[in-house]
Amino acid sequence: MKTRLERREHRSGLLFVAPLIAVLILVAGWPLARTLYFSLTDAYLDDSANHVLVGFSNFVEVAGDPVWWRAVRNTLIFTTISVAIETVLGLAIALLVHQAIPGRGLVRAAILVPWAMPVVVSTKIWEWMLNDQFGVVNRAIVGLGFADHGVAWTANGSLLLGVVIFIDVWMTTPFMVLLILAGLQILPEEIFEAAEVDGIPWWKRLWSITLPLLAPTIGVAVLFRVLDALRMFDLAYVLAGANVNAMTMSIYARDRLINNQELGVGSAASTMVFLLIAFVAIFIVGALRLDRSGATER
Amino acid sequence: MSTRIKRRSGAYYRAMRRVRQIALGCVTALLLFYVLFPYYWAIVSSTKQGAQLYESVLLPALDFRHYKELFRDANFATSIFNSLCVAISTTALSLGLGTLAAYALGRLNFPERRSLLLTVLMISIFPQVVVLSGMFELIRWFGLYNRVWSLVFAYLIFTLPFTTWVLTSFIREFPRELEEAAIMDGCSHWRILTSILLPLMGPALVSTGLLAFILAWNEFLFALTFTLTEGSRTVPVAIGLLAGNSRYEYPFGPIMAASVTVTLPLIALVLFFQRKIVAGLTAGAVKG
Amino acid sequence: MASVALRSVSKSFGHVPVINDVNLEIADGELVVFVGPSGCGKSTLLRLIAGLVPVGAGDVVIDGEVVTDIPASKRGIAFVFQSYALYPHMTIARNIGFALETLGLSRQEIDAKVAEVAVTLKIDHLLARRPRELSGGQRQRVAIGRALVRQPEVFLFDEPLSNLDSDLRMEMRMEIAKLHANLAATMIYVTHDQVEAMTLADRIVVLNKGCIEQIGTPQQLYHAPQNRFVAGFIGSPRMNFTAVSANVSGASCHLMGPGNLSLDVAITGPGVPAEIGVRPEALSIAAARQGKLTGTLERLEDLGHEHLAYVRIAPETAWSVRLPNSLARTALGTSIGLDWRFEDLFLFDKDGHRLDHSLSHERSAAANGALA
Numbered sequence: 034m035k036t037r038l039e040r041r042e043h044r045s046g047l048l049f050v051a052p053l054i055a056v057l058i059l060v061a062g063w064p065l066a067r068t069l070y071f072s073l074t075d076a077y078l079d080d081s082a083n084h085v086l087v088g089f090s091n092f093v094e095v096a097g098d099p100v101w102w103r104a105v106r107n108t109l110i111f112t113t114i115s116v117a118i119e120t121v122l123g124l125a126i127a128l129l130v131h132q133a134i135p136g137r138g139l140v141r142a143a144i145l146v147p148w149a150m151p152v153v154v155s156t157k158i159w160e161w162m163l164n165d166q167f168g169v170v171n172r173a174i175v176g177l178g179f180a181d182h183g184v185a186w187t188a189n190g191s192l193l194l195g196v197v198i199f200i201d202v203w204m205t206t207p208f209m210v211l212l213i214l215a216g217l218q219i220l221p222e223e224i225f226e227a228a229e230v231d232g233i234p235w236w237k238r239l240w241s242i243t244l245p246l247l248a249p250t251i252g253v254a255v256l257f258r259v260l261d262a263l264r265m266f267d268l269a270y271v272l273a274g275a276n277v278n279a280m281t282m283s284i285y286a287r288d289r290l291i292n293n294q295e296l297g298v299g300s301a302a303s304t305m306v307f308l309l310i311a312f313v314a315i316f317i318v319g320a321l322r323l324d325r326s327g328a329t330e331r
Numbered sequence: 332m333s334t335r336i337k338r339r340s341g342a343y344y345r346a347m348r349r350v351r352q353i354a355l356g357c358v359t360a361l362l363l364f365y366v367l368f369p370y371y372w373a374i375v376s377s378t379k380q381g382a383q384l385y386e387s388v389l390l391p392a393l394d395f396r397h398y399k400e401l402f403r404d405a406n407f408a409t410s411i412f413n414s415l416c417v418a419i420s421t422t423a424l425s426l427g428l429g430t431l432a433a434y435a436l437g438r439l440n441f442p443e444r445r446s447l448l449l450t451v452l453m454i455s456i457f458p459q460v461v462v463l464s465g466m467f468e469l470i471r472w473f474g475l476y477n478r479v480w481s482l483v484f485a486y487l488i489f490t491l492p493f494t495t496w497v498l499t500s501f502i503r504e505f506p507r508e509l510e511e512a513a514i515m516d517g518c519s520h521w522r523i524l525t526s527i528l529l530p531l532m533g534p535a536l537v538s539t540g541l542l543a544f545i546l547a548w549n550e551f552l553f554a555l556t557f558t559l560t561e562g563s564r565t566v567p568v569a570i571g572l573l574a575g576n577s578r579y580e581y582p583f584g585p586i587m588a589a590s591v592t593v594t595l596p597l598i599a600l601v602l603f604f605q606r607k608i609v610a611g612l613t614a615g616a617v618k619g
Numbered sequence: 620m621a622s623v624a625l626r627s628v629s630k631s632f633g634h635v636p637v638i639n640d641v642n643l644e645i646a647d648g649e650l651v652v653f654v655g656p657s658g659c660g661k662s663t664l665l666r667l668i669a670g671l672v673p674v675g676a677g678d679v680v681i682d683g684e685v686v687t688d689i690p691a692s693k694r695g696i697a698f699v700f701q702s703y704a705l706y707p708h709m710t711i712a713r714n715i716g717f718a719l720e721t722l723g724l725s726r727q728e729i730d731a732k733v734a735e736v737a738v739t740l741k742i743d744h745l746l747a748r749r750p751r752e753l754s755g756g757q758r759q760r761v762a763i764g765r766a767l768v769r770q771p772e773v774f775l776f777d778e779p780l781s782n783l784d785s786d787l788r789m790e791m792r793m794e795i796a797k798l799h800a801n802l803a804a805t806m807i808y809v810t811h812d813q814v815e816a817m818t819l820a821d822r823i824v825v826l827n828k829g830c831i832e833q834i835g836t837p838q839q840l841y842h843a844p845q846n847r848f849v850a851g852f853i854g855s856p857r858m859n860f861t862a863v864s865a866n867v868s869g870a871s872c873h874l875m876g877p878g879n880l881s882l883d884v885a886i887t888g889p890g891v892p893a894e895i896g897v898r899p900e901a902l903s904i905a906a907a908r909q910g911k912l913t914g915t916l917e918r919l920e921d922l923g924h925e926h927l928a929y930v931r932i933a934p935e936t937a938w939s940v941r942l943p944n945s946l947a948r949t950a951l952g953t954s955i956g957l958d959w960r961f962e963d964l965f966l967f968d969k970d971g972h973r974l975d976h977s978l979s980h981e982r983s984a985a986a987n988g989a990l991a
């Protein structure tokens with residue numbers, strides 16, 4: 034039996050979230066449904082009303098396109114390597130900033146700078162710094178005698194994905210640092226003091242105490258980063274446009290959709306991006322759950 | 332009986348501590364360099380003209396011609412204005428709707444709460460490209476194509492779930508005793524939210540609002556797709572599409588000047604509200 | 620086994636001095652208790668000895684060796700924290716044996732040592748569990764086990780029992796006393812609970828605002844406190860005080876104070892009494908105007924095994940009296956007298972130092988006469 038108070042709370046609860054639900058249906062639910070629908074049609078962007086249902090042939094077309102698979106490969110390589118580097122580097126920096134180092138406040142503020150910059154701006158700045166002829170990086174490499182002439186960082190197709198990863202690491206490691214630092218700060222300090230008094234060396238403290246206790250935080254941070262990296266668009270697009278060497282899944286989908294005006298095929302590609310990301314999300318969340326419940330049961 | 336511990340003299344450990352301090356200092360300096368040098372280099376480059384730009388002198392030339400040109404350029408000023416309009420409107424809208432929803436999601440007990448929270452979280456990690464075609468159609472329907480307001484509309488898809496989620500975590504942190512007296516007195520939930528919680532939520536709203544503002548200010552994909560002409564572009568798109576006549580005449584000087592200009596307010600915000608921003612970022616992630 | 624010494628140790632956090640010039644010698648095998656009000660620097664002093672906090676000035680000496688610059692991990696001490704500080708993600712067995720893993724012992728040796736300690740502390744049935752599945756008392760035993768297994772030279776305890784309820788606290792107190800007797804190890808024990816201090820300690824160090832007020836055996840602190848702070852801190856209920864005015868002529872001194880106090884004492888050293896103190900258990904009830912003090916009975920508390928009476932002797936001063944039997948027949952608000960034996964009277968000068976005194980001649984003669 035629900036009491037009158039509970040009914041009232043239920044009613045006001047729904048009332049309060051009604052605007053949210055309405056807006057989300059409008060800006061997320063409806064467009065998503067339309068995308069799914071268009072993916073089954075032969076629509077073109079300039080005249081989207083005029084189309085017929087074509088079943089899964091758009092998906093077949095995308096799946097048969099080697100450029101799509103190149104984009105998938107790029108995205109997966111980018112995600113794996115960049116998130117791995119960001120996690121390790123973020124952990125290292127968080128551990129460093131957690132120490133009593135000189136100018137800790139300054140460092141913490143400075144770390145936020147790359148994160149707050151628009152991606153377009155960071156990319157442009159790095160593009161300039163990595164310019165093959167006049168970039169400061171090549172100047173430094175030549176000037177310090179590491180090489181006779183500069184490296185064609187952005188012009189060389191095989192290096193392009195590496196450059197994208199490098200810039201992404203610079204931009205998003207701060208996010209990792211902030212999350213891990215917050216996780217570090219809620220760990221009880223006395224545990225580490227107990228280990229110190231007991232003569233546990235620092236590497237064992239890190240490996241057997243800090244990391245296991247930090248694992249849930251790192252898991253959540255990695256989840257966020259992986260999902261964000263899988264949908265990456267702006268960095269690679271600004272740096273290389275639709276160059277296949279750095280093309281991500283999002284760039285591929287938008288390219289088909291907007292530049293080629295292929296509403297049907299573009300929507301199918303988008304849908305595949307969505308499915309892939311949903312799959313990865315479910316997989317990681319499942320892994321985290323398992324890890325957590327395993328820890329409580331043992 | 333006791334295991335004798337191997338140890339060295341006090342002087343050894345004193346020296347080790349000193350070495351450690353120095354090493355930490357060096358690593359910190361290296362970190363600061365890594366993090367800050369690119370922006371510094373953008374500033375340096377933006378004050379150089381022509382051939383100076385290609386000399387890699389580490390100090391700024393303090394020639395502000397690029398900035399003067401930039402501000403004389405009507406399109407750039409329009410882009411900044413567009414970006415401000417979009418970011419501020421989006422932030423205000425998401426904070427308003429987000430606060431309402433967060434109160435219900437954080438405080439009230441109703442059966443749909445959990446699934447709604449999960450949906451909100453899922454939408455915030457949505458790949459934006461997935462809604463691109465549907466959104467495109469919708470925007471053309473409303474006659475908003477190539478208008479800045481189309482972006483306010485589109486940006487709600489990521490700012491609204493984000494603000495709702497973070498504000499919900501914040502609201503949960505407030506002690507419940509605050510409202511219990513009001514509930515006893517039979518106040519409506521609207522009264523409780525507006526006259527008890529809202530006055531306390533200032534810092535939380537600032538944190539969340541700043542983050543939403545930064546998200547909206549920096550967005551690229553929608554802004555690139557839903558605007559066409561220079562007069563309706565936002566700053567990131569304007570910078571992204573600033574290009575010279577050929578690969579070899581790339582206008583790096585003006586681009587750096589524009590980059591420095593649009594980043595400066597963000598960096599000021601971030602440095603000034605550092606604690607608030609960190610609080611907002613971690614409220615959603617670590618505790619939630 | 621080891622002795623511990625502090626030589627002119629000081630410590631400030633920022634500009635706030637927390638420990639001021641502390642000198643202390645602790646003999647090998649001694650159990651010394653630090654007591655003092657909350658925030659007086661007990662934990663800080665203990666952490667200085669452990670090496671968890673670097674000393675500001677002075678030296679820490681363990682077993683005759685200056686360890687001021689030696690890191691905590693190399694000092695050969697064990698520390699039991701108030702919060703237990705167990706590793707939440709490890710089993711109890713691993714919690715206890717963790718410190719041994721870096722000593723190059725084999726798995727079997729570690730397991731054997733852990734099992735031995737677990738049996739001593741009666742936690743051998745819990746070894747497979749995790750800390751959050753244990754009660755507070757069990758966690759406390761694990762924390763002690765973690766210290767025991769390393770066979771350290773010095774044990775440091777920081778309020779180890781303050782999170783336990785009173786029954787468990789008494790049980791664990793006896794356990795620690797037994798451990799000390801068996802191991803004969805040097806132990807330093809911090810508490811704000813004076814029962815723990817009085818029952819466990821070979822010697823007690825009373826701290827106040829970062830300074831040592833007095834060092835002594837429990838009996839010395841109780842019977843011969845050096846100052847008003849120690850007198851007030853040791854004993855429960857605390858000692859009764861009241862300000863007096865003194866009229867000194869030669870060695871004898873006439874004291875006047877609230878409650879018709881009028882008393883002759885002979886001061887044996889320098890100094891002028893400004894305050895007197897008598898412990899509640901040294902007071903007895905007399906008829907009105909018969910005792911040394913007169914006041915009104917304000918409140919009675921029956922604790923079963925003892926009875927407390929509160930007697931107001933001045934508008935701002937009430938004395939507590941501890942009695943073996945009830946005063947139930949005396950109505951509240953009645954005027955009654957308070958009496959005590961002369962040797963139970965403590966005198967303090969205006970700086971709080973205790974003054975030695977001998978019995979005043981006529982009064983002691985009168986008392987002897989009454990006895991005869």
Ligand SMILES: Nc1ncnc2c1ncn2[C@@H]1O[C@H](COP(=O)(O)OP(=O)(O)O)[C@@H](O)[C@H]1O
Pocket residue numbers: 632637655656657658659660661662663664
């Ligand atoms: N790490 C620290 N930083 C600054 N002040 C501290 C720190 N640790 C303790 N203090 C201060 O030192 C004083 C003594 O603290 P503590 O030794 O913990 O007292 P106790 O254990 O006797 O209650 C307190 O005023 C406390 O606020």
Ligand SMILES: [Mg+2]
Pocket residue numbers: 661662663778
């Ligand atoms: Mg303490």
